[in-house]
Amino acid sequence: MDWKKEIIVNDEQYIFFDIKHILSSYQKDVADYPYSIRVLLESLARHQEYDALEALVNYQPQAPEGVIPFRPSRVILQDFTGVPAVVDLAAMRDAVVALGGKPEDINPEIPVTLVVDHSVQVDCAGTKESLAFNTEKEFERNQERYQFLKWAQQAFENFEVVPPETGIIHQVNLEFLSDVILSQEKNGEQLLFPDSLEGTDSHTTMINGLGVLGWGVGGIEAEAAILGEASYFPTPEVIGVELIGTLATETTATDLALHLTQLLRNEKVVGKFVEYFGKGYRSLSLSDRATIANMAPEYGATCGFCPIDExxxxxxxxxGRSESQIQLVEAYTKQNQLFYDETETPTYTRVIRLDLSEVKPSLAGPKRPQDRIPLDQVKTNFEASLTKPSGPQGFGLSNEEIGKTGKVSEELELATGDLALAAITSCTNTSNPSVMVAAGLLAKKAVALGLKVAPTIKTSLAPGSKIVTNYLENGNLLEPLAALGFDIVGYGCTTCIGNSGPLDQQVEEAIQENDLVVSAVLSGNRNFEGRIHPLIKANYLASPPLVVAYALAGTITKDLTVEPIAVVSGKEVFLKDLWPTPEEVEQYIETYLNPEDFQQAYEGVYQSNERWNAIETSEGATYEWDDQSTYIANPPFFEKLSKTLDTPPSLTNLKVLAKFGDTVTTDHISPAGNISLQSPAGQYLKQRGLDYKDFNSFGSRRGNHEVMMRGTFGNIRIQNQLTPETTGGYTIYWPTEEQMSIYDAAMLYQQEAIGTIILTGKDYGMGSSRDWAAKGTSLLGVKAVLAESYERIHRSNLVMMGIVPLEYMEGQSAETLGFTGKEAFSIDLPDNPAINQLVNVQAIKQDGTTLDFQAKLRFDAQADIDYWKNQGILPLVIRKKMTEEA
Incomplete structure (x- = not known):
């Protein structure tokens, strides 16, 4: 089908797939289609997916059907999730060689960029030496991982690494990596097409702010895309968010992001596309758009798409993009109906309207990003949360908790609600100059008035790229931030992903000895239990200027709208005395932010880190595995792989490994943060001769399956209903009814050749796109999960690891069916299952009685069935490669 058209830009001739022409050939009007759907239509036409294209052309916005095969233009990896993905590619090369193939058969078929941003930890904070100290520790701890990545850099084509000390993956992607519109030589012609991507971090959606379609996937799905496989997802509903009005002067982009997170969570946009439009949309800066697009995982959407405009x-x-590239973007998007037209409104599944003037200064917490709290209610909300039942918004404590204190030293004490940590961090906000400048201006005014931050609070500043450092330094704002303890600690995600490092030892002792509920305020995007710091129970998301303000106030129990932040020399200082005006912020940005800074910051980005360049590594097409390494290990996924399909594992007599309630996140399932000495992973490292100080974090050890499987379901805040009196990764091993770690029980079940199942509630697997939440589950021997509902990415990851995802019928749950977890389950799964088939399940109780019921098989596409038959997507790819080789 000839849908190609020619276009000349800067005297260069290009061809492209004409979206308007595609639709008119089906008698459809392009104006009816959301911009995000237009991008998908172009991709399907370009990749000759004609059946899927016709289905999408004819889709019904109110009730979309079918699945879409998505082939992104590129893949972007962060190092925590990227290292295990590259480990799998290296292991796949070994597997192909063992089956008689060539190692080069496993190689990225599209461009892959890995950005090292997740490894730096805030060991040192509050001093000018923090950056140098933390960087040195980062390289010292991660030498083995970095050697492996250096090997991958030379072994694979289409693969490049952005070294440490550059910035956060999504900010680097936004500021540098994306060209928005790509060109590629094909059959002697220059083909133009939209940039699109998948990334191994859920906040890949930040690139949607640039009008680029992309979202986070698990590392397993990313590996498939890297190897040329399509990703399949249900044809989405597209929710239009019409923005009207403008933001009030006292509000920030962070406030808007938190408002939308709450609004869209309540509107149940999980798994849907969200697309922004309206007169208010035009008033948002690109950085503001990126801020709200970044938070799509928090409101549950697949993406938060912002169409391209002026x-x-x-x-x-x-x-600092080249003028020729900018002209190419403009010409192509205007010619191909991808440039935003305010006069036409596409047909959306439904439209949600938001008046921007209604957005108020807010925080979110104490445990979830969607639990927004207006600034004037933070104090009362925190106090109420103390005695609310234990759960997402409560701690289940007594009234005596309010006013509880603990001595830090002779001069210092901590009280309930006091801040122990304040961090300006995260791609969400450090990418946005308006909020970063506001934080610096607020700090400048505070220092001038003589305000200080209490020494019990760990403060840090982690810019998302060196651009932030440049403009803050050029305008003399770094100094006042540092005077309040917000010295630069590193260029990476730091506190937002749990790399907050230790608190002062006396502070930690005071918290532990008195079991205090202390708080953290950070400019991050996630505040799930146990994520920020294991000792800090109440965690609040806020804009960077509010992070500084709360650090000065020292507690979450002050109403900053009416109470003074501090009293200096008898004079009360209020938030309004410190808050910068929009004019001050705008003038600063105009003066100190320019294209030359961006060009300079990213010049030679791949070669400019001398410490990275000095790392020595092995060469060759296959990796030389070191059996003594506790960072990088050859995973066992392909040990018994044959060229032909094996018999699927038995799904009979499955014992319940764990039973969970609602909202179990991948932060709960996947190992993250510090490694406890007493945990199975800690004991493993101790047995390997490591001292506790050298354990590093789970994130840094994601390339070692032995560590990661021991940490799966090991979060200190996870609550297994089989052990109601004990939190953390514990369960009951049913053959002896003994309580033990989930890992130990799983190993005993495997020794006895007994399969296991997970019972759980709603939104299972919400949160970050962590592949180890599925990989670890698989290595523990779990054959199936039975949930009330799933978050999109985790369901997909489970399937791609050969685990069967089942869903209770509407209105049913473990509670309504009376399951205690003592049952054994047998699943009647046909040899050739169908998409979303209802299957029979039998629960066998300990007394021998049975309960038969039906559950929905969450194989959502034919590809899911193929993955199941191959016991995972990676074995499927290897078999396909071997067939091609033959």
Whole structure:
């Protein structure tokens, strides 16, 4: 089908797939289709997925059906999830060689960029030496991982690494990596097409702010895309969010992001596309758009798409993209119906309207990003949360908790609600100059008035790229931030992903000895239990200027709208005395932010880190595994792999390994943060001769399956209903009814050749796109999960690891069916299952009685069935490669 058209830009001739022409050939009007759907239509036409294209052309927005095969233009990896993905590619090379193939058969078929941003930890904070100290520790701890990545850099084509000390993956992607519109030589012609991507971090959606379609996937799904496989997802509903009005002067992009997170969570947009439009949309800067697009995982959407317009072009110019590239973007998007037209409103599944003037200064917490709290209610909300039942918004404590204190030293004490940590961090906000400048201006005014931050609070500043450092330094704002303890600690995610490092030892002792509920305020995007710091129970998300303000106030129990932040020399200082005006912020940005800074910051980005360049590694097409390494290990996924399909594992007599309630996140399932000495992973490392100080974090050890499987379901806050009196990764081993770690029980079940199942509630697997939440589950021997509902990415990851995801019928749950977890389950899964088939399940109680019921098989596409038959997507790819080789 000839849907190609020619276009000449800067005297160069290109061809492209004409979206309007595609639709008109089906008698459809392009104006009816959301911009995000137009991007998918172009991709399907370009990849000759004609059946899927016709289905999408004819889709019904109110009730979309079918699945879409998505082939992104590129893949972006962060190092925590990227290292195990590359480990799998290296292991796949070994597997192909063992089956008689060539190692080069396993190689990225599309461009892959890995950004090292997740490894730096805040060991040192509050001093000018923090950056140098933390960087040195990062390289010292991660030498083995970095050697492996250096090997991968030379072994694989289409693969490049952005070294440490550059910035956060999504900010680097936004400011530098994305060209928005790509060109590629094909059959002697220059083909133009939209940039699109998948990333191994859920906040990949930040790139949607630039009008680029992309979202986070698990590392397993990313590996498939890297190897040329399509990703399949249900044809989405597209929710239009019409923005009207403008933001009030006292509000920030962070406030808007938190408002939308709460609004869209309540509107149940999980698994849907969200697309922004309206007169208010035009008033948002590109950085503001990126801020709200970044938070799509928090409101549950697959993406938060922001169509390309003049503001997009302005941002490309600001960030130092070439004028020829900007002209190419403008010409292509205008010619191919991808440039935003305010006069036409596409047909959306439904439209949600938001008046921007209604957005108020807010925080979110104490445990979830969608639990927004207006600034004037934070104090009362925290106090109420203390005695609310234990759960997402409560701690289940007594009234005596309010006013409880603990001595830190002779001069210092901590009280309930006091801050122990304040961090300016996260791609969500450090990418946005308006909020970063506001934080610096607030700090400048505070220092001038003589305000200080209590020494019991760990403060840190982790810029998302060196651009932030440049403009803060050029305008003399780094100094006042540092005077309040917000010295630069590193260029990476730090506190937002749990790399907050230790608190002062006396502070930690005071918290533990008195079991205090202390708080953290950070400019991050996640605040799930146990994520920020294991000792800090109440965690609040806030804009960078509010992070500084709360650090000065020292507690979450002050109403900053009416109470003074501090009293200096008898004079009360209020938030309004410190808050910068929009004019001050805007003038600063205009003066100190320019394209040359961006060009300079990213010049030679792949070669400019001398410490990275000095790392020595092995060469060759296959990796030389070191059996003594506790960071990088050859995973066992392909040990018994044959060229032909094996018999699927038995799904009879499955014992319940764990039984969970609602909202169990991948932060609960996947190992993250510090490794406890007493945990199975800690004991393993101790047995390997490591001292506790050298354990590093789970994130840094994601390339070692032995560590990761021991940490799966090991979060200190996870609550297994089989052990109601004990939190953390514990369960009952049913053959002896003994309580033990989930890992130990899983190993005993495997020794006895007994399969296991997980019972759980709603939104199972919400949160970050962590592949180890599925990989670890698989290595523990779990054959199936029975849930009330799933988050999209985790369901997909489970299937791609050969685990069967089942869903209770509407209105049913473990509670309504009376399951205690003592039952054994047998699943009647046909040899050739169908998409979303209802299957028979039998629960066998300990007394021998049975309960038969039906559950929905969450194989959502034919590809899911193929993955199941191959016991995972990676074995499927290897078999396909071997067939091609033959």
């Amino acid at each position: 503001e997009t072009l302005n941002y490309l110019r600001l960030t």
